[in-house]
Amino acid sequence: MTSFAVVYSKKDEAGVNIAEQLGKFFLPHVPILEFSKESVNLEEIDEKEEQLKKVDFIIFATKHASKKGTRSLSLHAPGNWRNADFGGKVGKICSTSALALKFLFEKLNENAKLADWQDEITLECTHHGPLIKKPCCFIEVGSDETGWKDKKAAEIIAKTIQEFQNFDKWKNDNRTRLKIALAIGGPHYCPNFNRIQLSPNSGYAIGHILPEYQFPLNESMITEAMEKTHEHLDRVIIDWKGCGNAESRDKVIALVEKLGLEYERTERIEK
Numbered sequence: 001m002t003s004f005a006v007v008y009s010k011k012d013e014a015g016v017n018i019a020e021q022l023g024k025f026f027l028p029h030v031p032i033l034e035f036s037k038e039s040v041n042l043e044e045i046d047e048k049e050e051q052l053k054k055v056d057f058i059i060f061a062t063k064h065a066s067k068k069g070t071r072s073l074s075l076h077a078p079g080n081w082r083n084a085d086f087g088g089k090v091g092k093i094c095s096t097s098a099l100a101l102k103f104l105f106e107k108l109n110e111n112a113k114l115a116d117w118q119d120e121i122t123l124e125c126t127h128h129g130p131l132i133k134k135p136c137c138f139i140e141v142g143s144d145e146t147g148w149k150d151k152k153a154a155e156i157i158a159k160t161i162q163e164f165q166n167f168d169k170w171k172n173d174n175r176t177r178l179k180i181a182l183a184i185g186g187p188h189y190c191p192n193f194n195r196i197q198l199s200p201n202s203g204y205a206i207g208h209i210l211p212e213y214q215f216p217l218n219e220s221m222i223t224e225a226m227e228k229t230h231e232h233l234d235r236v237i238i239d240w241k242g243c244g245n246a247e248s249r250d251k252v253i254a255l256v257e258k259l260g261l262e263y264e265r266t267e268r269i270e271k
Contacts, residue, residue: 002100002168004057005031006161009039014063014141014148021151021158022061027165031055039130039138040078040087046134057100057135059161064124064142072142073112073156074189075105076124077207079131079228081214081221087129091220095135096126097230098180098207103167104139105197107160115156122189123197125211135230179234182225183209184217184252186242186266195271196237202269204237212242217252222259236263 006022008015022032031051035042039060046052064074079093088094105123112121120142139161141153181204183193190209196202207229210221226233236256243249256263 002057003029003055004059004164005033005052005055006059006061007033007035007039007042007045007052008061010034010036011038012063013145014154015039015061017149017151017154018061018141018157018161021154022161024155025158025162027162030165040128042130042132043087044132045130046132052134055134057097058132059164060136060138061157061161062138062140063148064140066143069144069147070142071119071147071150071153073108073117073121073153074124074140074142075101075108075137076209077101077126077137078128079126079208080128081126081210084129088131091224092131093126093208093224093228094132095228095230096137096207097135098205099171099175099178099231100135100164100167101137101207102178102197102205103170104137104160104164107163108139108156109198111156111159115152117152117156123194123206123209125188125190125209177203178205179203180229180231181206181235181237182222182229182233183237183239184243185212185239187211188213190239192239192242192266193237196266196269199271202271204235204269206237207231212244215244215248217255219255219259222255222261226259233261236261237269238263238265240265240267
């Protein structure tokens with residue numbers, strides 16, 4: 001069984017709210033750990049905390065902040081493609097599991113629908129710290145103080161987290177039909193990749209997402225994603241219109257092919 005832990009910060013209203021909602025569920029073998037630092041600054045926490053050394057996957061339960069203050073539920077892998085303005089290290093991303101992210105995104109959407117959630121549910125591109133070695137992800141409530149205190153939002157995320165106990169069965173049932181993908185291009189909230197990740201017919205599980213605003217692309221970005229995807233990377237999915245001009249797209253293709261990877265354009269994938 002894939003063992004996992006939940007990490008949150010006592011400085012984070014949404015994290016505290018999610019942890020409180022997790023108390024409604026039976027999670028006898030899941031460490032739920034509170035820390036004094038903000039989650040993005042918990043560098044190497046998997047090597048410092050004894051309970052985290054023993055698990056296979058870490059879920060950071062946190063707030064999401066945006067200037068628009070949009071009510072949202074979001075999911076992403078952590079790491080920095082370039083600068084490290086909010087924890088982590090320059091040019092280093094965390095390990096993640098594309099299968100775990102697909103499972104959690106499916107469950108997040110299912111639970112939101114059951115709760116009659118009417119607002120945004122989205123993947124985000126890979127961004128911010130901390131840098132740890134174990135596979136991990138962030139699951140977040142956005143995007144301002146009102147949202148962070150929302151009990152319904154926190155309960156949706158808590159229910160999604162507790163369902164991760166069923167991940168192994170889902171993985172065994174779905175692994176052979178899914179290609180493991182790195183997604184390149186598009187905006188931060190990646191609508192095309194959302195549809196592919198959520199689709200039962202796409203045939204893809206997306207791990208790391210490298211958005212257009214982190215271009216120009218270089219070889220080390222792709223090799224970092226290859227090394228930091230828990231599963232073997234099968235394919236690169238390219239948001240063709242979200243890769244800038246023709247010169248920029250040609251560079252993406254050249255780098256992908258140089259590294260011996262196959263690619264597909266988002267518009268050619270069933271959603």
